[in-house]
Each structure stands twice: as structure tokens, then as C-alpha cells.
Amino acid sequence: MTSKEIRQSFKDFFASKDHQVVPSAPMVIKDDPTLMFTNAGMNQFKDIILGNAPVKYPRVADSQKCLRVSGKHNDLEEVGHDTYHHTMFEMLGNWSFGDYFKKEAIAWAWEYLVEVLKLDPDRLYATVFEGSPEEKLERDNEAAGYWQHYLPNERIIDGNKKDNFWEMGDTGPCGPCSEIHIDIRSEEERAKVDGLLLVNQSHPQVIEIWNLVFMQYNRKADGSLEPLPAKVIDTGMGFERLTMAVQGKTSNYDTDVFQPIIAKIGEITGVAYGNDTRKDIAKRVIADHIRTIAFSITDGQLPSNAKAGYVIRRILRRAVRYGYTFLNMHDAFMHKLVPTLIDVMGDAYPELEVQKTLIEKVIKEEENAFLRTLETGIRLLDKEIAEHKGSDRNELEGGIAFQLYDTFGFPLDLTELILREHGMSVDHKGFNVEMQKQKERARNAAAVETGDWVKVRDGGTEFVGYDETECETQVIRYRKVK
Numbered sequence: 030m031t032s033k034e035i036r037q038s039f040k041d042f043f044a045s046k047d048h049q050v051v052p053s054a055p056m057v058i059k060d061d062p063t064l065m066f067t068n069a070g071m072n073q074f075k076d077i078i079l080g081n082a083p084v085k086y087p088r089v090a091d092s093q094k095c096l097r098v099s100g101k102h103n104d105l106e107e108v109g110h111d112t113y114h115h116t117m118f119e120m121l122g123n124w125s126f127g128d129y130f131k132k133e134a135i136a137w138a139w140e141y142l143v144e145v146l147k148l149d150p151d152r153l154y155a156t157v158f159e160g161s162p163e164e165k166l167e168r169d170n171e172a173a174g175y176w177q178h179y180l181p182n183e184r185i186i187d188g189n190k191k192d193n194f195w196e197m198g199d200t201g202p203c204g205p206c207s208e209i210h211i212d213i214r215s216e217e218e219r220a221k222v223d224g225l226l227l228v229n230q231s232h233p234q235v236i237e238i239w240n241l242v243f244m245q246y247n248r249k250a251d252g253s254l255e256p257l258p259a260k261v262i263d264t265g266m267g268f269e270r271l272t273m274a275v276q277g278k279t280s281n282y283d284t285d286v287f288q289p290i291i292a293k294i295g296e297i298t299g300v301a302y303g304n305d306t307r308k309d310i311a312k313r314v315i316a317d318h319i320r321t322i323a324f325s326i327t328d329g330q331l332p333s334n335a336k337a338g339y340v341i342r343r344i345l346r347r348a349v350r351y352g353y354t355f356l357n358m359h360d361a362f363m364h365k366l367v368p369t370l371i372d373v374m375g376d377a378y379p380e381l382e383v384q385k386t387l388i389e390k391v392i393k394e395e396e397n398a399f400l401r402t403l404e405t406g407i408r409l410l411d412k413e414i415a416e417h418k419g420s421d422r423n424e425l426e427g428g429i430a431f432q433l434y435d436t437f438g439f440p441l442d443l444t445e446l447i448l449r450e451h452g453m454s455v456d457h458k459g460f461n462v463e464m465q466k467q468k469e470r471a472r473n474a475a476a477v478e479t480g481d482w483v484k485v486r487d488g489g490t491e492f493v494g495y496d497e498t499e500c501e502t503q504v505i506r507y508r509k510v511k
């Protein structure tokens with residue numbers, strides 16, 4: 030099956046089970062101060078789940094564009110280095126708002142994977158919540174019981190609260206979840222090590238594909254749990270991982286979702302895929318990041334100096350820098366990948382074709398602007414690295430990292446990436462001090478503050494200070510007022 034057919038088959042399958050198939054919500058979120066980007070399929074249904082919006086359809090399904098580069102879910106550092114985490118990915122999902130519950134959710138997940146997609150049932154595992162005595166929560170025997178219809182007991186694995194109990198926040202809907210994992214290793218590899226030992230071990234070919242969340246409790250402000258009157262099913266399956274499994278590949282990048290883009294990068298750079306680890310990583314980074322950038326532009330989020338725009342700029346620069354260093358791409362090239370991306374994803378997401386010219390223009394301008402400063406900055410950094418090599422210090426001064434950031438537009442993670450290749454790191458404290466100083470200067474100059482504060486919508490929270498400063502993207506942690 031092609032990836033297009035797989036995506037469609039998911040929607041058709043759940044439509045046949047009386048689900049309303051709805052469009053993806055935007056990936057860039059404009060009206061929620063608690064979240065910059067959609068990071069899961071359930072985001073667009075949050076108000077329904079919280080009871081603040083009416084249930085229009087009790088059963089829905091979709092494919093949601095997600096981005097996991099900030100906040101609770103940040104996979105950026107994995108991307109390209111592993112073969113199954115992306116910045117932007119599609120999450121296939123089905124929901125029940127007060128309608129069906131565990132029995133159907135599990136039965137249909139199984140039916141879809143094994144009967145529709147013909148995945149080998151012997152390669153599947155399900156995890157269930159093991160229970161939590163402190164919270165007087167029992168093991169999720171109900172889910173385990175349903176899994177027993179399909180799986181032998183040894184492939185139903187107990188999982189702890191961290192992996193198998195989902196909570197929206199400090200209060201609100203929550204409940205156990207079951208994750209489906211798949212072992213896609215060769216028969217030979219499988220004979221050597223039992224897949225059971227590799228589930229949840231970050232093995233690139235024994236991976237989680239689908240998370241089924243069973244919201245059955247409401248956590249009250251005092252921390253106690255009460256049954257949720259209208260139970261909710263919330264599932265999410267990584268489309269690219271599913272496609273890898275269905276197409277019998279061992280990397281998401283070997284599927285038809287990415288291969289045309291990887292091939293185009295090969296054509297532009299003249300470097301083949303599969304011969305050199307670092308070059309392959311660079312290609313995966315670029316193939317991944319072009320999607321994120323193109324999709325965020327279609328959502329109206331251009332690269333910029335602040336907040337969501339800066340996150341996007343940072344991702345673009347990360348790709349450019351990988352191309353520059355490992356593929357010898359000293360001229361703008363990312364924008365040339367847009368037509369290929371449209372070939373792959375334009376059917377499912379027509380907004381790409383509609384905005385093609387804008388996407389190409391914005392990317393090209395960003396690339397050129399960055400490449401101009403990149404060279405100067407790299408020279409400065411190389412000089413620093415050479416000087417440190419002769420000494421026993423392997424930490425770059427925060428002030429220099431800040432200068433690179435401020436004057437040459439090097440995101441901190443870019444500087445760190447280059448330094449890591451030389452076994453060096455950055456003095457974060459020093460960097461943050463410089464960042465604060467600059468903010469003070471801006472304030473003293475009576476510059477208009479653009480308000481980087483992230484506010485929590487609900488009352489009852491109190492600001493407790495900076496947790497971490499990641500260039501302009503500030504992560505601020507709140508804690509509940511007791």
C-alpha cells in the first residue's frame with residue numbers, strides 16, 4: 030500500500046464504524062496561550078473533553094498535523110539521528126466522546142492493524158497500566174481482558190504510571206492507556222533476542238505505534254479522582270511509523286513519505302543516501318525539517334524573531350547548517366524541495382499547493398539571510414574551538430555563545446551541535462546571564478516588550494520564575510497555589 034492509501038484506509042475504516050472524519054486542525058495554534066503548536070490529535074477536542082463545548086459528533090477520526098519541538102513533547106534532538114521521531118508528523122486518531130469505550134477501541138485497533146493492513150499479529154505487543162497502590166488504582170484488568178482476545182498473555186505487558194496513565198494537567202480528565210508496539214526486525218534478529226525485552230527500550234525497530242487513552246477519571250483540585258460521567262476514548266497513531274511497518278521498511282525515511290524528498294536532496298547535493306552516517310543524518314534532518322517549515326508557513330506562521338516564529342526559524346537554520354556542514358551546501362537549496370513535498374503530501378493537504386509560491390519565497394529568503402551570517406559565525410566559532418583545543422577547558426564561554434546568537438543568528442542548539450562534534454559544550458549559565466542583560470537593556474531603552482510570558486488560562490497558578498532560557502523561547506514553569 031502507498032502512504033496515501035494507508036492514510037485513506039484509516040479514515041475509511043473509522044467512517045465504516047460510524048465516525049465522522051474531520052479535517053486536521055492547524056499545526057500552529059494562535060488562540061491558546063498554553064500551547065504554541067498542536068502536539069497531539071486530541072488538542073482540537075480539548076474543550077469538548079473538558080465539557081466546555083458541545084459534542085457535535087460522538088465519534089470522530091482524523092489525521093492531525095502535529096509538531097513536537099517545544100514544551101512537554103520536544104523530540105528535536107532525536108530527529109534525523111533516529112529513524113522514527115519527527116518534528117512534524119501526522120497522528121491518526123479516533124475518538125469517542127461519551128460513546129464507545131475500551132472494548133470497541135481495542136477491537137477496532139486490532140481489526141484495523143491485523144485485518145485491514147495485514148500486519149503480522151505475532152509481532153504486536155500491548156501495554157496496560159499496572160496500577161498504582163498510592164492512588165488506590167487497580168491494574169487495568171479491563172483492557173488486559175480485551176487484549177486477551179487477541180494476544181497471548183506474555184505479549185500483554187504491564188506499564189507504569191509514566192507510560193501508561195495519561196493526564197491532561199494537574200486537574201481534569203485522565204485515565205489509563207494501552208500502547209501498541211510492533212517488532213519489525215528481521216526473522217534472524219528476532220530469533221536472537223526476544224522482542225519482549227526490547228519493548229520500551231528505544232530500539233529503532235521495536236517501536237510504539239499507537240496509543241489508546243481511556244479517560245475514565247476526573248482529577249479534582251485536591252488531587253483525588255472521581256469517575257468521569259462521559260468517558261472518552263482518545264487514540265493517536267504515528268502515520269509515518271505505521272507506513273514503515275506496512276511497507277516492510279526499517280526506517281520512516283525509507284517509506285514513500287520521505288523517499289522522494291531524500292532522493293531530491295541526493296539529486297541537489299550529488300550525495301547518495303546510505304553510505305555515510307553523518308551525511309545520512311543530515312539528509313534525514315533536512316527531509317524532516319522541510320515539512321515542518323512548509324506546513325507552518327501554510328498555517329500563517331513565518332519564521333521570525335519571537336515565539337512560534339523563532340521556533341520555526343531555528344528549525345530552518347538547523348537544516349541549513351546540517352546541509353552546509355555535511356553536504357557541502359553553501360547556497361540556498363531547501364526551497365527547491367517544495368515541489369517534491371507537494372507531490373508527496375499535496376493530495377492530503379491541498380494548502381501546500383495553494384501557497385507554493387509563498388512557501389518557496391519565504392524559505393529561500395530565510396536561507397540566504399542565514400547563510401550570509403553563518404560563514405562569519407562559523408569562522409569565529411572555529412577560532413574559539415581551536416583555542417580551547419590547546420587548553421583543558423571544554424566549555425565555550427556563555428558570552429561568546431551569546432554573541433553568536435545575538436550577532437550571527439546562531440540558535441543556542443546550533444552552537445551546541447557544532448561544539449558537540451568537538452567534544453565541547455556551552456556554559457549555559459553565562460549564556461543566560463547575557464540574555465537577561467540584553468532583556469534589561471531592551472527594557473531600559475523603553476522598547477515595547479512583546480510579551481514572551483506564557484500565561485496559564487485557569488486561575489490558581491502562580492509564576493515561579495524562569496525554568497530554562499532557550500534563546501527567545503522561554504519555558505516557564507508554574508506550580509499550583511496550595
Ligand code: ATP
Nearest residue numbers: 097104113114115118237238239240265266267270
Ligand atoms: P515515543 O515514546 O515513541 O516518543 P510517545 O509516547 O511520546 O512516543 P504519544 O504521545 O503516545 O507518543 O503519541 C501517539 C503516537 O504518535 C505514538 O504512538 C507514535 O506512533 C507517534 N509519535 C509520537 N511522537 C512522534 C514523533 N516525534 N514523530 C513521529 N511519530 C510520533
Ligand code: MG
Nearest residue numbers: 097102103104
Ligand atoms: Mg515521545
Ligand code: MG
Nearest residue numbers: 192208237240
Ligand atoms: Mg511512548
Ligand code: MG
Nearest residue numbers: 208237239240
Ligand atoms: Mg505513547
